[in-house]
Amino acid sequence: MSDLLTTTIGPLALADWLSWFCIVSGSFFAIVGALGIVRLPDVFSRMHGAGIVDTLGIMLILVGLMFQADDVIVVIKLGLILLFIFFTAPTTTFALARAAIHGGVATGPTADELNQAKNKKKKEATSSKT
Amino acid sequence: MTLTMFTVASIAVLVSMALSMIRALVGPTVFDRILAVNVTGTLTVVLIAVYGFLTDRPDFLDIGLLYALINFIGTIAVTKYVKFQDLGHPMDGPDEGDV
Numbered sequence: 152m153s154d155l156l157t158t159t160i161g162p163l164a165l166a167d168w169l170s171w172f173c174i175v176s177g178s179f180f181a182i183v184g185a186l187g188i189v190r191l192p193d194v195f196s197r198m199h200g201a202g203i204v205d206t207l208g209i210m211l212i213l214v215g216l217m218f219q220a221d222d223v224i225v226v227i228k229l230g231l232i233l234l235f236i237f238f239t240a241p242t243t244t245f246a247l248a249r250a251a252i253h254g255g256v257a258t259g260p261t262a263d264e265l266n267q268a269k270n271k272k273k274k275e276a277t278s279s280k281t
Numbered sequence: 282m283t284l285t286m287f288t289v290a291s292i293a294v295l296v297s298m299a300l301s302m303i304r305a306l307v308g309p310t311v312f313d314r315i316l317a318v319n320v321t322g323t324l325t326v327v328l329i330a331v332y333g334f335l336t337d338r339p340d341f342l343d344i345g346l347l348y349a350l351i352n353f354i355g356t357i358a359v360t361k362y363v364k365f366q367d368l369g370h371p372m373d374g375p376d377e378g379d380v
Contacts, residue, residue, distance in 0.1 A: 167286070174286055178293030181324070185300035188320060194312045197304070201320045204297060209327050212290050216334055219286070228342040232326060232349055239353040243319055246357055250364035251312040 156218070166218040173218070177211030184208055194251050195258060198244050205240035287335040294328045315359055322352035 156166040163171070180203055187200025213233050220226045252258065260268075298321050305317035326345045333341025 170286055174290045178290055181293050181297040182300070185297035185320070188301050188304045188317060194310060194316065197313060197316055201316050204301075204320050205323055208297070209323060212294070212327050213330065215286075215290070216330060219334060220339065222339070225339045225342065228339075228346060229330065232330065232342070232346050235346070235349050235353075236323060236326070239349070240323070243353065243356050243360075246360045247312060247316055247319075250360045251310070253364050254310075254312065256310055256312060 170215045170218040173211045173215030177208050177213075177215060180204070180211065181208030193259060194256050195248060198248060202240070202244060205236060205244075209236060287331050290331045291328060291335065294324050294331065298324045298328070311363055315356065315363070319352065319356045322348070322356070326352070 156164065156169075158165050160168060184200045184203030184205075184207070187203060188197050191197045191200055210233060213229050217226050217229050220229065301317045301320045301324070305314050305321065308314045308317060326349045329341050329345040329348060333339050333345070
């Protein structure tokens with residue numbers, strides 16, 4: 152396994168290629184999620200951005216760091232951090248969403264309301280045409 | 282070569298932290314602020330881990346693990362306090378719960 156990871160492909164070893172891939176894509180998702188936190192309209196949709204940062208962004212960066220570890224214990228510690236974030240991020244989001252609903256933050260329109268609004272608009276468009 | 286890899290990761294993490302701190306400062310409701318501070322804390326864990334690799338001292342991972350634990354407990358405590366105005370007992374009613 153470690154022989155495979157140290158095989159050089161082109162200018163870098165395989166572990167370095169994997170690290171670069173994971174870290175660059177993780178950085179991309181972290182920045183995209185943070186942009187979502189800034190740009191999205193209400194609390195519940197901002198939680199979606201936080202979810203992107205917590206899962207794809209951070210997990211890919213940590214997996215990328217795992218390929219650079221010299222020691223087994225470092226991989227184990229990174230795996231523990233990963234596992235912990237994997238379980239706590241949804242819990243935090245759930246508690247926060249429940250508190251926000253309890254605290255009276257207006258939830259967005261439901262799918263039914265959106266469909267009704269869409270049908271109404273369509274009906275108005277056809278009636279104005281005739 | 283490995284130095285630039287960790288530099289890229291730390292720059293990206295710092296940019297994301299700055300963006301989520303904007304939301305923590307601006308956020309209209311208290312829940313926005315809690316969400317943004319939670320994300321900033323989670324990104325701090327990664328920043329600590331990346332810094333450990335950057336300076337070739339992987340012992341920093343212990344601090345990162347501890348920070349993740351404290352971040353989770355702090356967020357749950359603040360959320361519960363905002364929701365129930367109390368850390369000990371939940372409010373009466375149908376919405377009772379521990380979280």
